[in-house]
Amino acid sequence: MIVAALLLVALISQVAYSHRASVGAMPDLKAAVPQTLLGWTVSDLSLGLTEAASRSVAESLDFDAYAYREYSRNGRAFAVYVAYWAPKGVPPHQTIGHNPDWCWPLNGFTTRESRDDTPLVAGPATLEHGHWRQFATPGGGPVYVEYWSYANGHIVNGRAESLTAQQLITWWRGALHFVIGRPEAMMLVRISSSEPLEDFANEPAFQTVVADLTKLVESQQR
Numbered sequence: 001m002i003v004a005a006l007l008l009v010a011l012i013s014q015v016a017y018s019h020r021a022s023v024g025a026m027p028d029l030k031a032a033v034p035q036t037l038l039g040w041t042v043s044d045l046s047l048g049l050t051e052a053a054s055r056s057v058a059e060s061l062d063f064d065a066y067a068y069r070e071y072s073r074n075g076r077a078f079a080v081y082v083a084y085w086a087p088k089g090v091p092p093h094q095t096i097g098h099n100p101d102w103c104w105p106l107n108g109f110t111t112r113e114s115r116d117d118t119p120l121v122a123g124p125a126t127l128e129h130g131h132w133r134q135f136a137t138p139g140g141g142p143v144y145v146e147y148w149s150y151a152n153g154h155i156v157n158g159r160a161e162s163l164t165a166q167q168l169i170t171w172w173r174g175a176l177h178f179v180i181g182r183p184e185a186m187m188l189v190r191i192s193s194s195e196p197l198e199d200f201a202n203e204p205a206f207q208t209v210v211a212d213l214t215k216l217v218e219s220q221q222r
Helices: 002-020 051-061 100-106 165-179 203-220
Strands: 040-044 065-073 076-086 110-122 125-136 140-152 187-192
Touching: 040 051, 076 203, 100 110, 100 125, 110 140, 125 203, 165 187, 187 203
Parallel strands: none
Antiparallel strands: 040 065, 065 076, 076 187, 110 125, 125 140, 140 187
Protein backbone atom coordinates (compact mmCIF):
# COMPACT_ATOMS: atom_id res chain seq x y z
CA MET A 1 0.00 0.00 0.00
CA ILE A 2 2.79 2.38 0.94
CA VAL A 3 4.75 1.40 -2.17
CA ALA A 4 1.70 2.04 -4.37
CA ALA A 5 1.21 5.44 -2.76
CA LEU A 6 4.84 6.36 -3.31
CA LEU A 7 4.61 5.29 -6.95
CA LEU A 8 1.50 7.43 -7.40
CA VAL A 9 3.20 10.45 -5.84
CA ALA A 10 6.24 9.94 -8.06
CA LEU A 11 4.01 9.61 -11.12
CA ILE A 12 2.11 12.81 -10.37
CA SER A 13 5.37 14.65 -9.74
CA GLN A 14 6.86 13.49 -13.04
CA VAL A 15 3.73 14.41 -14.98
CA ALA A 16 3.68 17.84 -13.36
CA TYR A 17 7.31 18.36 -14.24
CA SER A 18 6.79 17.21 -17.83
CA HIS A 19 4.14 19.89 -18.26
CA ARG A 20 6.91 22.43 -17.68
CA ALA A 21 9.59 20.60 -19.66
CA SER A 22 10.00 21.47 -23.31
CA VAL A 23 9.54 18.78 -25.96
CA GLY A 24 12.82 17.90 -27.62
CA ALA A 25 13.41 18.50 -31.28
CA MET A 26 12.84 15.64 -33.67
CA PRO A 27 16.11 13.67 -33.94
CA ASP A 28 17.97 13.40 -37.23
CA LEU A 29 17.97 9.61 -37.33
CA LYS A 30 19.83 9.45 -40.65
CA ALA A 31 22.73 11.25 -38.99
CA ALA A 32 22.42 9.54 -35.60
CA VAL A 33 22.76 6.03 -37.04
CA PRO A 34 26.35 5.78 -38.39
CA GLN A 35 26.56 6.41 -42.13
CA THR A 36 30.12 5.10 -42.47
CA LEU A 37 32.20 2.52 -40.59
CA LEU A 38 35.83 1.87 -41.37
CA GLY A 39 36.20 -1.40 -43.27
CA TRP A 40 32.44 -2.03 -43.48
CA THR A 41 29.97 -1.54 -46.32
CA VAL A 42 26.99 0.54 -45.24
CA SER A 43 23.70 0.26 -47.13
CA ASP A 44 20.36 1.99 -46.60
CA LEU A 45 17.62 -0.64 -46.64
CA SER A 46 14.07 -0.32 -47.91
CA LEU A 47 11.04 -1.04 -45.76
CA GLY A 48 9.54 -3.17 -48.55
CA LEU A 49 10.57 -5.13 -51.61
CA THR A 50 9.26 -2.38 -53.91
CA GLU A 51 8.92 1.38 -53.65
CA ALA A 52 5.15 1.00 -53.43
CA ALA A 53 5.48 -1.58 -50.66
CA SER A 54 7.86 0.72 -48.77
CA ARG A 55 5.33 3.58 -48.97
CA SER A 56 2.59 1.26 -47.75
CA VAL A 57 4.66 0.15 -44.76
CA ALA A 58 5.56 3.75 -43.88
CA GLU A 59 1.90 4.79 -44.02
CA SER A 60 0.91 1.83 -41.85
CA LEU A 61 3.56 2.53 -39.21
CA ASP A 62 2.78 6.26 -39.32
CA PHE A 63 6.19 7.24 -37.92
CA ASP A 64 7.67 10.71 -38.32
CA ALA A 65 11.25 9.62 -39.02
CA TYR A 66 13.21 6.42 -39.47
CA ALA A 67 16.61 5.02 -40.37
CA TYR A 68 17.26 1.48 -41.59
CA ARG A 69 20.85 0.50 -42.36
CA GLU A 70 22.86 -2.66 -42.90
CA TYR A 71 26.56 -3.01 -42.09
CA SER A 72 28.41 -5.83 -43.84
CA ARG A 73 31.97 -7.15 -44.14
CA ASN A 74 33.46 -10.48 -45.18
CA GLY A 75 30.13 -12.27 -45.27
CA ARG A 76 28.96 -10.95 -41.91
CA ALA A 77 26.22 -8.37 -41.49
CA PHE A 78 23.92 -6.72 -39.00
CA ALA A 79 21.13 -4.23 -39.50
CA VAL A 80 19.90 -1.29 -37.42
CA TYR A 81 16.36 0.08 -37.58
CA VAL A 82 15.18 3.11 -35.62
CA ALA A 83 11.68 4.60 -35.85
CA TYR A 84 10.49 7.79 -34.16
CA TRP A 85 6.97 9.02 -33.46
CA ALA A 86 6.64 12.68 -32.47
CA PRO A 87 4.23 13.51 -29.63
CA LYS A 88 0.71 13.35 -31.06
CA GLY A 89 -2.73 11.98 -30.37
CA VAL A 90 -1.83 8.32 -30.88
CA PRO A 91 -1.87 5.81 -27.97
CA PRO A 92 1.65 4.57 -27.11
CA HIS A 93 0.74 0.93 -27.79
CA GLN A 94 -0.11 1.83 -31.40
CA THR A 95 3.43 3.06 -31.99
CA ILE A 96 5.84 0.93 -29.95
CA GLY A 97 3.52 -2.01 -30.58
CA HIS A 98 5.05 -2.23 -34.05
CA ASN A 99 7.83 -4.56 -32.91
CA PRO A 100 9.16 -7.96 -34.05
CA ASP A 101 6.99 -9.87 -31.56
CA TRP A 102 3.90 -8.55 -33.31
CA CYS A 103 4.91 -7.85 -36.92
CA TRP A 104 7.32 -10.64 -37.78
CA PRO A 105 5.02 -13.64 -37.10
CA LEU A 106 2.46 -11.95 -39.34
CA ASN A 107 5.07 -12.17 -42.10
CA GLY A 108 5.85 -15.87 -41.67
CA PHE A 109 8.58 -15.74 -39.01
CA THR A 110 8.53 -18.22 -36.12
CA THR A 111 9.81 -17.44 -32.62
CA ARG A 112 12.39 -20.00 -31.53
CA GLU A 113 13.72 -18.44 -28.33
CA SER A 114 13.03 -15.28 -26.34
CA ARG A 115 14.59 -13.45 -23.40
CA ASP A 116 13.39 -10.18 -21.90
CA ASP A 117 15.11 -7.48 -19.88
CA THR A 118 18.41 -8.42 -21.54
CA PRO A 119 21.24 -5.89 -21.92
CA LEU A 120 23.26 -5.66 -25.13
CA VAL A 121 26.88 -5.06 -24.16
CA ALA A 122 29.34 -3.93 -26.83
CA GLY A 123 32.64 -2.83 -25.32
CA PRO A 124 32.05 0.25 -23.17
CA ALA A 125 28.53 0.77 -24.55
CA THR A 126 25.41 -0.92 -23.22
CA LEU A 127 21.75 -0.77 -24.20
CA GLU A 128 19.80 -1.98 -21.17
CA HIS A 129 16.49 -3.84 -20.86
CA GLY A 130 16.25 -5.22 -24.38
CA HIS A 131 13.95 -7.86 -25.84
CA TRP A 132 16.23 -10.60 -27.22
CA ARG A 133 14.72 -12.94 -29.80
CA GLN A 134 15.70 -15.73 -32.16
CA PHE A 135 13.35 -16.18 -35.10
CA ALA A 136 13.23 -18.60 -37.99
CA THR A 137 12.60 -16.96 -41.35
CA PRO A 138 9.89 -18.36 -43.66
CA GLY A 139 12.73 -20.29 -45.32
CA GLY A 140 13.93 -21.70 -42.00
CA GLY A 141 17.09 -19.63 -41.55
CA PRO A 142 17.91 -18.03 -38.17
CA VAL A 143 17.50 -14.34 -37.39
CA TYR A 144 18.65 -12.86 -34.09
CA VAL A 145 17.13 -9.59 -32.99
CA GLU A 146 17.06 -7.34 -29.96
CA TYR A 147 14.79 -4.34 -29.65
CA TRP A 148 13.99 -1.52 -27.24
CA SER A 149 10.99 0.80 -26.87
CA TYR A 150 11.30 4.30 -25.42
CA ALA A 151 9.00 7.12 -24.31
CA ASN A 152 10.81 10.46 -24.15
CA GLY A 153 14.08 8.53 -24.06
CA HIS A 154 13.08 6.31 -21.12
CA ILE A 155 12.75 2.55 -21.52
CA VAL A 156 9.19 1.25 -21.50
CA ASN A 157 9.62 -2.38 -22.48
CA GLY A 158 10.07 -5.49 -20.36
CA ARG A 159 7.77 -8.08 -18.86
CA ALA A 160 5.46 -6.74 -16.17
CA GLU A 161 7.02 -8.90 -13.46
CA SER A 162 10.50 -7.60 -14.26
CA LEU A 163 9.65 -3.89 -14.53
CA THR A 164 11.38 -1.64 -12.04
CA ALA A 165 9.44 1.01 -10.17
CA GLN A 166 10.82 3.65 -12.55
CA GLN A 167 9.68 1.68 -15.60
CA LEU A 168 6.20 1.27 -14.11
CA ILE A 169 6.06 5.01 -13.57
CA THR A 170 7.10 5.54 -17.19
CA TRP A 171 4.33 3.26 -18.46
CA TRP A 172 1.64 4.97 -16.39
CA ARG A 173 2.99 8.44 -17.13
CA GLY A 174 2.71 7.74 -20.86
CA ALA A 175 -0.86 6.52 -20.49
CA LEU A 176 -1.83 9.53 -18.36
CA HIS A 177 -0.18 11.94 -20.78
CA PHE A 178 -2.23 10.48 -23.62
CA VAL A 179 -5.46 10.75 -21.63
CA ILE A 180 -4.86 14.41 -20.74
CA GLY A 181 -3.75 15.27 -24.25
CA ARG A 182 0.03 15.47 -23.71
CA PRO A 183 1.42 12.38 -25.50
CA GLU A 184 5.12 11.61 -25.42
CA ALA A 185 7.67 11.06 -28.16
CA MET A 186 8.09 7.34 -28.84
CA MET A 187 11.06 5.54 -30.35
CA LEU A 188 11.79 1.95 -31.34
CA VAL A 189 15.37 0.69 -31.73
CA ARG A 190 16.07 -2.70 -33.33
CA ILE A 191 19.30 -4.54 -34.19
CA SER A 192 19.22 -7.80 -36.14
CA SER A 193 21.51 -10.31 -37.80
CA SER A 194 21.64 -13.88 -39.07
CA GLU A 195 24.14 -14.60 -36.28
CA PRO A 196 23.90 -13.87 -32.55
CA LEU A 197 24.45 -10.19 -31.83
CA GLU A 198 26.76 -11.16 -28.98
CA ASP A 199 29.22 -12.41 -31.62
CA PHE A 200 29.72 -8.80 -32.75
CA ALA A 201 30.39 -7.46 -29.26
CA ASN A 202 34.16 -7.22 -29.74
CA GLU A 203 33.93 -5.58 -33.16
CA PRO A 204 34.91 -1.88 -32.89
CA ALA A 205 32.38 -1.01 -35.59
CA PHE A 206 29.55 -2.68 -33.69
CA GLN A 207 30.65 -0.94 -30.50
CA THR A 208 30.49 2.39 -32.35
CA VAL A 209 26.94 1.70 -33.52
CA VAL A 210 25.74 0.72 -30.04
CA ALA A 211 27.47 3.75 -28.51
CA ASP A 212 25.82 6.09 -31.03
CA LEU A 213 22.41 4.51 -30.37
CA THR A 214 22.95 5.03 -26.66
CA LYS A 215 23.71 8.71 -27.29
CA LEU A 216 20.58 8.99 -29.42
CA VAL A 217 18.43 7.59 -26.64
CA GLU A 218 20.01 9.85 -24.04
CA SER A 219 19.46 12.90 -26.26
CA GLN A 220 15.72 12.25 -26.14
CA GLN A 221 15.43 11.97 -22.36
CA ARG A 222 13.05 14.52 -20.84
